[in-house]
Amino acid sequence: MSEVDWLSHLLQIVTVTGRLEVRCAYGAPWRVAWSEAAANEIPYHIIVKGRAIMEDPETRTARELVSGDIVLLPHGAAHVLHDGSGQTPSRTRQHRGTAGWMLSENDSQGEQLDLLCGRFVIAPPHDRLIRNYMPANLVTRAMNGHEGDGTASASNQLASLVGLMRMESAGDRAGGRAVLNALSSALFTLVLRAASEGDRAPEGLLALAGHPRLAPAIAAMFADPARSWKLPDLADLCSMSRATFMRHFQDRLGCSALDLLTDLRMSLAANELKKPTISTEAVAETVGYQSVSAFRRVFTERMGMTPGDWRRQAHAGWAHAD
Numbered sequence: 001m002s003e004v005d006w007l008s009h010l011l012q013i014v015t016v017t018g019r020l021e022v023r024c025a026y027g028a029p030w031r032v033a034w035s036e037a038a039a040n041e042i043p044y045h046i047i048v049k050g051r052a053i054m055e056d057p058e059t060r061t062a063r064e065l066v067s068g069d070i071v072l073l074p075h076g077a078a079h080v081l082h083d084g085s086g087q088t089p090s091r092t093r094q095h096r097g098t099a100g101w102m103l104s105e106n107d108s109q110g111e112q113l114d115l116l117c118g119r120f121v122i123a124p125p126h127d128r129l130i131r132n133y134m135p136a137n138l139v140t141r142a143m144n145g146h147e148g149d150g151t152a153s154a155s156n157q158l159a160s161l162v163g164l165m166r167m168e169s170a171g172d173r174a175g176g177r178a179v180l181n182a183l184s185s186a187l188f189t190l191v192l193r194a195a196s197e198g199d200r201a202p203e204g205l206l207a208l209a210g211h212p213r214l215a216p217a218i219a220a221m222f223a224d225p226a227r228s229w230k231l232p233d234l235a236d237l238c239s240m241s242r243a244t245f246m247r248h249f250q251d252r253l254g255c256s257a258l259d260l261l262t263d264l265r266m267s268l269a270a271n272e273l274k275k276p277t278i279s280t281e282a283v284a285e286t287v288g289y290q291s292v293s294a295f296r297r298v299f300t301e302r303m304g305m306t307p308g309d310w311r312r313q314a315h316a317g318w319a320h321a322d
Helices: 005-013 127-133 154-170 176-197 205-209 215-223 231-237 242-253 257-273 280-286 292-303 307-321
Strands: 016-027 031-034 041-049 051-056 061-066 069-072 079-082 093-096 102-105 112-122 138-141
Touching: 005 176, 005 215, 005 257, 016 154, 016 176, 041 051, 041 061, 041 154, 041 176, 051 112, 061 069, 069 176, 112 154, 112 176, 127 257, 138 154, 138 176, 154 176, 176 205, 205 215, 205 242, 215 231, 215 257, 231 242, 231 257, 242 257, 257 280, 257 292, 257 307, 280 292, 280 307, 292 307
Parallel strands: 016 102
Antiparallel strands: 016 112, 031 079, 041 069, 041 112, 051 061, 051 079, 069 138, 093 102
16 A cells, blocks of 8 residues: 555545635735634645745744745634735735636735635534644645656646646636636645655644654555554554554654544544434444444544534535535
């Protein structure tokens, strides 16, 4: 099994869709503020050209972003992007394209910025799985490789994808909205791939998946979460002692392997419970529980509601959507 297969398994459990919302074409000085995102939304920004300072008002931290940088905010924190000059930003004007996104422009002649902004939407209740195991900010670089043909690198693939998004957002062609939304969804996967393949993978699940010795355990748990995994089994996959495996896992994720396994099982269970013809007992067995009472207890602890309440809420949501 490929060690990066965990990402395909994750995205089979968690449905993530994306949409481009705003294209910003600014000259300095400029400033844009975003409020805190909804629980099941992850904002993203792509610096196509130019540079930007990203500030987190709560932590009072700032980071410079340059051309090619892609930032995801899995925790949905409020944030501000600006040109860094400290000058009063120029007035902007907006108009909506037929593809559903907004073009925001100003008339300033300062350093130019081309910025694509959108968000990923996570089907509930999986926002909890993503936010618990992803860093607050995730920055990767889309850049064309200069060694060999460069086609294999995730950053090169990101550069190609961003190029397609830029072309679609610059045009006004049939199917533009559908293409941009599909490209946005692919962007989520490629950013996670690039981050986990990087020399310095961020904290959380990406750090685990990018850790050569721990990756086999991650791949195994994601491939078959219903299996009755024990810590010695997972440690053996990584050629580690049980104590060493537990220490490495805890250091990088902040929780145990069995905590992650339980969260995976509950997310799978939430998907199964949406099916009207499958009983709670059958769902419990499907995700690896022999006792339905134990399953109900763990589901309620992790999801904040009973399996029956989640099933009713999911069906009520569909009825309302219809």
